[in-house]
Amino acid sequence: MEAKQRILVVDDEPQLTRVLRRSLSTNGYDVRVAGDGDFALQTFRDWPAALVITDLAMPNMSGLELCRRLRSISEVPIIVLSVRGEEKTKVEALDAGADDYITKPFGMDELLARIRAALRRQPPADPGAHILEAGEFRIDLEAHTATQSGKDLRLTPKEFDLMVHLFRNAGKVLTHHSLLGAVWGGDFTEQTEYLRVFIGQLRKKIEMDPSNPRYILTEPWIGYRFNPE
Amino acid sequence: MEAKQRILVVDDEPQLTRVLRRSLSTNGYDVRVAGDGDFALQTFRDWPAALVITDLAMPNMSGLELCRRLRSISEVPIIVLSVRGEEKTKVEALDAGADDYITKPFGMDELLARIRAALRRQPPADPGAHILEAGEFRIDLEAHTATQSGKDLRLTPKEFDLMVHLFRNAGKVLTHHSLLGAVWGGDFTEQTEYLRVFIGQLRKKIEMDPSNPRYILTEPWIGYRFNPE
DNA sequence: CCATCTTTACGAATTTTTTATAAACCGCTT
């Protein structure tokens, strides 16, 4: 499971921060709110966010100053929100280190898109995110290869898909219905004969004794379960 | 003295491009203009810009498609200019790979500030980045030439593009889908017959024994992989 | 006209689907 990306929201209007917190959270981000610049800097040191959204007008420290201070310690993307639409203000903010400037009122979809754009060019996602591993099995989703104890299993595409779904739910019982739906699509959830054939092929490739399976177990009348041991 | 940073402006309104060219030039950028998406891509290949500014509405290829195509071959910052201010359009553009979206009419100072912001977070351009080298192969993106052991391969434009994509991802498996999207564009990701033909042509030009390829390997049912050895 | 790109066709190899048959499992009766 991938860790949620952190977003620090800096604003002193509870009305706005409440909306932002909710929208960002439901979109899969980990959100914290700081009410002024000082608190924002302090929070950022303890809880380094992947992105900062800040208002310009704030008590204590202006958004401009916050941009400069953040820039001096980090390259974190900064999006400035402001009611002020004058060009001069925008230029100041952008030159103070902001990456983007959005004028209120704004659409939440646009903000989310700009957040995605800003996060996209940040550090490339950690390598190995596309590798599944358990027991002596290892699946590389990008290279499309599956190995057992280092040996390539040479799975066909459907076998590979099936293996991935079993793997992703290792230990759990998967119903015929759900497996068929996941691998073959919603129109084939009754075709249990496909499953029998392909489970058999997989067993031939990964089990020592296919008729006495140790990894791909049958749950009679329900489905199958993958036990990577 | 540092070389001027290159900006590619893509728009079909001479009125606007003239203004942009002048303003950007006087602000120290090296500017070229392309009238449509196809020409923009072509120009970008020979003259890799540090930033691209594009309109959305254009003949031939939409700005959206241009974003996607550029993204597939480069991480160059893209700023979209458009008269259309609807949120949906902005979201589409940003998700297609644009880094920023500015609604016309806009202030030149703001555009310049956004350009500075976009260029600021870009790693300084590395001279000689237009030369790719691996094994006995060498590709010069500016000169548009590919050589094997010093001998010119005389690749056609499409062959060249395909080669570059294989090359940039040497060792990795590239799916049919991703190769077609990168070389032919998003509307051709199902045209696997193109790929068969062009992979065959490339093999004829670089493999000793085309029917027993050593460099361009087939990953059955998935795609191809370039192994520069 | 020429180089390039697109489209079509076909055989060989491989995979997926379909079909057939044997084996295993459950609840029930005797």
Place this chain on the structure above:
DNA sequence: AAGCGGTTTATAAAAAATTCGTAAAGATGG
């Protein structure tokens, strides 16, 4: 506990569909 339908599961093998490589015929654009 043994036996018996009815159902589910395992396995093998056929038929059908798909993919890949290749050649070559149209189409396109300068």
